[in-house]
Amino acid sequence: MVRAGLTPERLTLAGVELADEAGFEQVTLSALARRFEVKPASLYAHVKNSHEVKTRIALFALAELADRVADAVAGRAGRDALTAFANAYRDYAREYPGRYEAARYRLDPETAAASAGVRHAQMTRAILRGYDLAEPDQTHAVRMLGSVFHGYASLEAAGAFDHTNVASQESWAWTLDSLDAALRSRSAG
Numbered sequence: 001m002v003r004a005g006l007t008p009e010r011l012t013l014a015g016v017e018l019a020d021e022a023g024f025e026q027v028t029l030s031a032l033a034r035r036f037e038v039k040p041a042s043l044y045a046h047v048k049n050s051h052e053v054k055t056r057i058a059l060f061a062l063a064e065l066a067d068r069v070a071d072a073v074a075g076r077a078g079r080d081a082l083t084a085f086a087n088a089y090r091d092y093a094r095e096y097p098g099r100y101e102a103a104r105y106r107l108d109p110e111t112a113a114a115s116a117g118v119r120h121a122q123m124t125r126a127i128l129r130g131y132d133l134a135e136p137d138q139t140h141a142v143r144m145l146g147s148v149f150h151g152y153a154s155l156e157a158a159g160a161f162d163h164t165n166v167a168s169q170e171s172w173a174w175t176l177d178s179l180d181a182a183l184r185s186r187s188a189g
Contacts, residue, residue, distance in 0.1 A: 006036060008046050012056040019057055019098025024105070027054060027098075058105035059115055065092050065103055066116040069123055079180045080129040085127055086149055086176055093153035100153065131183040141183060148179060 015027045022031075029050050033040040047053050065088075072088035073081045084124065093100040107115060124142045133141055152175060161168040180184050 006046055010061055011046055011053060015057045015100050016060055016099060019102055020096050024101040026100045053110060054105055055107060057102040058107060061099040062116040067120040068092055073123060078183050081127045081130060082180055089149045090153050093157060097157055099122040132187045134188040137186050
């Protein structure tokens with residue numbers, strides 16, 4: 001018997017909330033069953049397994065983050081676009097730590113190709129057009145930006161910058177200035 005009101009979409013949204021509250025690794029079918037006051041076995045009428053739930057949360061987070069980044073960079077170019085992109089990424093990681101972690105969940109190639117992850121890469125490349133980078137520099141730059149943004153957000157979330165009197169925001173601005181300078185120095189034009 002299917003419990004009234006329980007759907008894959010509701011399970012996904014509950015998983016999104018749980019990820020932000022307790023961490024993405026804590027999202028299990030047992031934990032979701034407790035939220036809905038049902039037995040874990042009853043969730044199998046709606047999802048195959050925990051992997052499906054985590055994949056659904058990852059897809060939700062990727063789409064939500066892509067929408068935020070797209071809004072932030074609209075109408076901007078060069079350093080302004082880079083800064084808007086970076087700030088949207090960092091702000092999302094700070095506001096929604098579980099969703100941010102979910103956006104890093106490894107997807108199978110077919111699911112990844114159909115996800116908003118593609119939009120992230122396209123937006124990054126669009127920003128880099130303002131720096132006139134040729135290949136393979138453009139691919140290197142996409143990887144560098146992703147690594148720096150993710151690394152900074154992850155270290156900041158872990159409290160790694162809490163042990164100095166230099167504000168994290170100052171270091172963030174310095175990092176973005178340095179990235180802009182590095183990208184401009186690689187310009188093909």
